[in-house]
Amino acid sequence: xxxxxxxxxxxxxxxxxxxxxxxxxxxxxxxxxxxxxxxxxxxxxxxxxxxxxxxxxxxxxxxxxxxxxxxxxxxxxxxxxxxxxxxxxxxxxxxxxxxxxxxxxxxxxxxxxxxxxxxxxxxxxxxxxxxxxxxxxxxxxxxxxxxxxxxxxxxxxxxxxxxxxxxxxxxxxxxxxxxxxxxxxxxxxxxxxxxxxxxxxxxxxxxxxxxxxxxxxxxxxxxxxxxxxxxxxxxxxxxxxxxxxxxxxxxxxxxxxxxxxxxxxxxxxxxxx
Amino acid sequence: xxxxxxxxxxxxxxxxxxxxxxxxxxxxxxxxxxxxxxxxxxxxxxxxxxxxxxxxxxxxxxxxxxxxxxxxxxxxxxxxxxxxxxxxxxxxxxxxxxxxxxxxxxxxxxxxxxxxxxxxxxxxxxxxxxxxxxxxxxxxxxxxxxxxxxxxxxxxxxxxxxxxxxxxxxxxxxxxxxxxxxxxxxxxxxxxxxxxxxxxxxxxxxxxxxxxxxxxxxxxxxxxxxxxxxxxxxxxxxxxxxxxxxxxxxxxxxxxxxxxxxxxxxxxxxxxx
Amino acid sequence: xxxxxxxxxxxxxxxxxxxxxxxxxxxxxxxxxxxxxxxxxxxxxxxxxxxxxxxxxxxxxxxxxxxxxxxxxxxxxxxxxxxxxxxxxxxxxxxxxxxxxxxxxxxxxxxxxxxxxxxxxxxxxxxxxxxxxxxxxxxxxxxxxxxxxxxxxxxxxxxxxxxxxxxxxxxxxxxxxxxxxxxxxxxxxxxxxxxxxxxxxxxxxxxxxxxxxxxxxxxxxxxxxxxxxxxxxxxxxxxxxxxxxxxxxxxxxxxxxxxxxxxxxxxxxxxxx
Numbered sequence: 001x002x003x004x005x006x007x008x009x010x011x012x013x014x015x016x017x018x019x020x021x022x023x024x025x026x027x028x029x030x031x032x033x034x035x036x037x038x039x040x041x042x043x044x045x046x047x048x049x050x051x052x053x054x055x056x057x058x059x060x061x062x063x064x065x066x067x068x069x070x071x072x073x074x075x076x077x078x079x080x081x082x083x084x085x086x087x088x089x090x091x092x093x094x095x096x097x098x099x100x101x102x103x104x105x106x107x108x109x110x111x112x113x114x115x116x117x118x119x120x121x122x123x124x125x126x127x128x129x130x131x132x133x134x135x136x137x138x139x140x141x142x143x144x145x146x147x148x149x150x151x152x153x154x155x156x157x158x159x160x161x162x163x164x165x166x167x168x169x170x171x172x173x174x175x176x177x178x179x180x181x182x183x184x185x186x187x188x189x190x191x192x193x194x195x196x197x198x199x200x201x202x203x204x205x206x207x208x209x210x211x212x213x214x215x216x217x218x219x220x221x222x223x224x225x226x227x228x229x230x231x232x233x234x235x236x237x238x239x240x241x242x243x244x245x246x247x248x249x250x251x252x253x254x255x256x257x258x259x260x261x262x263x264x265x266x267x268x269x270x271x272x273x
Numbered sequence: 274x275x276x277x278x279x280x281x282x283x284x285x286x287x288x289x290x291x292x293x294x295x296x297x298x299x300x301x302x303x304x305x306x307x308x309x310x311x312x313x314x315x316x317x318x319x320x321x322x323x324x325x326x327x328x329x330x331x332x333x334x335x336x337x338x339x340x341x342x343x344x345x346x347x348x349x350x351x352x353x354x355x356x357x358x359x360x361x362x363x364x365x366x367x368x369x370x371x372x373x374x375x376x377x378x379x380x381x382x383x384x385x386x387x388x389x390x391x392x393x394x395x396x397x398x399x400x401x402x403x404x405x406x407x408x409x410x411x412x413x414x415x416x417x418x419x420x421x422x423x424x425x426x427x428x429x430x431x432x433x434x435x436x437x438x439x440x441x442x443x444x445x446x447x448x449x450x451x452x453x454x455x456x457x458x459x460x461x462x463x464x465x466x467x468x469x470x471x472x473x474x475x476x477x478x479x480x481x482x483x484x485x486x487x488x489x490x491x492x493x494x495x496x497x498x499x500x501x502x503x504x505x506x507x508x509x510x511x512x513x514x515x516x517x518x519x520x521x522x523x524x525x526x527x528x529x530x531x532x533x534x535x536x537x538x539x540x541x542x543x544x545x546x
Numbered sequence: 547x548x549x550x551x552x553x554x555x556x557x558x559x560x561x562x563x564x565x566x567x568x569x570x571x572x573x574x575x576x577x578x579x580x581x582x583x584x585x586x587x588x589x590x591x592x593x594x595x596x597x598x599x600x601x602x603x604x605x606x607x608x609x610x611x612x613x614x615x616x617x618x619x620x621x622x623x624x625x626x627x628x629x630x631x632x633x634x635x636x637x638x639x640x641x642x643x644x645x646x647x648x649x650x651x652x653x654x655x656x657x658x659x660x661x662x663x664x665x666x667x668x669x670x671x672x673x674x675x676x677x678x679x680x681x682x683x684x685x686x687x688x689x690x691x692x693x694x695x696x697x698x699x700x701x702x703x704x705x706x707x708x709x710x711x712x713x714x715x716x717x718x719x720x721x722x723x724x725x726x727x728x729x730x731x732x733x734x735x736x737x738x739x740x741x742x743x744x745x746x747x748x749x750x751x752x753x754x755x756x757x758x759x760x761x762x763x764x765x766x767x768x769x770x771x772x773x774x775x776x777x778x779x780x781x782x783x784x785x786x787x788x789x790x791x792x793x794x795x796x797x798x799x800x801x802x803x804x805x806x807x808x809x810x811x812x813x814x815x816x817x818x819x
Binding site: 041042043044046047083084085086087090113116117118119120121124154155156157206207208209210254255256257258259261262 | 306308309310315318319322323326327331332333334335336337338339340343344347348360534535536537538539540541542543546
Binding site: 042062265266 | 589800
C-alpha cells in the first residue's frame, strides 16, 4: 500500500498556456524538431503521430528489427504506452524502456488500462518502473492503481476523478522520482513536492480515442527539448488543454466528436506555428 | 452446402431510426456507457473506437498479456473482426470468442474478407461459429461464403448485392442461432424467421475504410444494453444509416470521402447526444 | 558505393496533373477499381486505405493466416512499406514480395526510415530488392541510403533535399530495373534514363503522418491499371501533388495539419470522381 500524503489545497498552483514561460517551452518543440520515438497501441498510433507532427516534432512509432535497441538512444524523447503489448512481446517493451533509461533519454510511461482487472498486464506495467520513467501520465484509475491504491478502471476509462488521485500521484512521484501527471476535468502534475493544476479542456476530449495516449506522446516531445521534466509535463498539458479549448471554440457545443479530433490537432498546430 | 429458404418479399419489414423504439434502444448506449471489448484489424481500430465513443460506449481494443482472458468476461459486449489475425495468433482470437460465450457476454462476429480466396483464413473464420456468436455481420460476399454459398469477394469488397444474400443469411441464422445482418445498398437483418430491411446510407460509406468494421463494433455496443440481439442489430444498423444520411446532408453530393468519415462520426454523436 | 551519374538539368522534364495523359492514367483506377494489397505500418494503414478508396481502388492491408501467399497473386498491385516489420516477421514480408514478383503483380517498395541508424532493419530492406520491386519510392535520406550513398535520416524524416537524391535514384533505377521516385519539395521520378519532375504540394504534407506511406500505396493502385510503371509513378505523384494543392487552396495558409489530412483525401476523391 502507498503511504498517503496530505496535500494542502493552497500548495496547488494554477498554470496555463497564458504563462509566457509555459508557451515558450512548448514552442521549443517546433524550433528544435526533436526525433521522438514511441511504442503505443495501434488504435492511438495515428493520432499520436499527428499530434507530435502538429507540435513540430518528428515521430517514429513501433518496434521492428533492431529499432528497439537503436532508436531510444538516438531519440530526444521516448514514450511507452503499455497497451503496445497488443503488438509487442513484453521483453521488447522492456528493452525500449531500458535503452532509453541507460542512454539518458527522457521517457514517458503511459499505463493505459492499468487497474482494469488484468492482473498480469498490471504486473508488467509496474515492472517498467524499474527502468525509471521520467514522466508518468494517465487517468485517475490508472494512476491510483499504479500507486497501489484501490481503483478499478472500466477498460480504458477511469471511474475516479483526477482530484481523488492527487495524494496517490504525489506518493508515486516521491517514490519513483518521476514527474506524475493525471488527466481529468482538471489535470494535476507533481514531482512529489510541487503540485500544478491545469484547467481547460472539453468533455469531447474523452470521446476521441487516443486523445490521452497522444498527450503521453506530447509529453515526450516537450521533455526532449525542456531543461526540466516537470516544466515539460506542465507545458505539454497546458498546450493540450488550450488546443482543446480552441477546438471547442471553433466547433461550439454541438460540434461532434469526429470534428473535435481534427480540430484538436489543428489547435495544437496553431499553437506551434 | 446450405439449404435455401424462400423469403417472401412481403415478410420483409422496413425499420428506421424514425421508429421511436429503435432510437430508444440506440440511446441506451449513451445512458449506460457499457464497456465494449474488441479484436479488430489495425486499419479499422481507430474509427471503430471513435464510433463507439461517439455513441457513448467505452471501448477497449486489442489482445495483450491477459486481456483476452479477462476483458471478454467483464465487458458488456464483445466484437471480433477476423482480420485481427494480422495482429493475433488464431488461438488468442478463439480465446476471446470462447471467453465471451462462456461468460454470457453477447459477441459479434465480423468475418471481413471471408470468401476472398484465402482458404486457411476462411476455415478459421468458420471455426469461430463453434463459440456461438450472438450477431454475425458482414457484406454480401462474406456472408454468402460463410453460409456455404458460392461467392468470391475481391479482397474486402463484395461482388454481390445484399439482396442476393437474404436467403443465405436466413439459413445461416437458423443454423447458428445468431442474428445475421448483411450490409449493402439496403441492409437486411434476420434471426432466421423475421427479416428487417434498413434503408439509407450513402455510397461514400463504402469509400471510408473500416466503416463496415466499425458497424460491427457498434452492434456489440448496442447488444450490451439491449434486451434482445435482434433489436440491437436493427438499432445499430438504423443508427448507422441515419448517421450516414446526416453526413451526406451536411456535405452534399460533392463532399469527399475524407470529410465523410468525420461527418459520419459526428452524425452518430448527434444521434446519441 | 553507388556509381554516380551526371544528370543534365535540361534532361529533367516537368509533368503535372494538367497533362491529359497523366490525369487519364490516374482516372483508370476509378474506372477499373483494382484490388490492391499491401503490408504497411499501423500508423499509416488507415490513411493509406482511405487514399486508395478515394482514388477508386479496393485495398486490403495486413498479413494473417494465408493472406501473404494468396492475396499478392490475386491483386492488381501490391505495396510493401517496410515499417510493417512492426507487425510482421521478416519472412512474411519477404513472402509477399516474392509472391508478387513470381505472379507478375507490380509491387511498390517503400523503405521508410531506411538509413536512420538501424542497420539490421536496413539490411532487411535491402534484401527485398532481390524480389525485384516495380517501383521504389521514399524520401531523399531513405533512397540515398538504399542506393549506397551517405545519408542519415532522423527517424522517418529526411535530412536531405530531393534534388540531392537525383543521381542516387537514377543509379538505383538503372541497377535494379525499378522505377524510383523521391518525394520532396519537388518530386523526381526516374527509370534510370528519363527523369521527370513533379512540382506542387504543401509543407503540411510533411505534417500528416503516413502521407508519404499513402503515396506508396497509391503508386501500387496506379501501377495496377497503367501499361507502364514509369507512367504510373508519374501519375500517382502528380495526382498527389494536385490533391495537396487543392487542400491548401481550400484551407488557406492557416488551416492546420489536422484539417489538411482530411482535405488531402477529399482532394484525391475530387480528382477521381
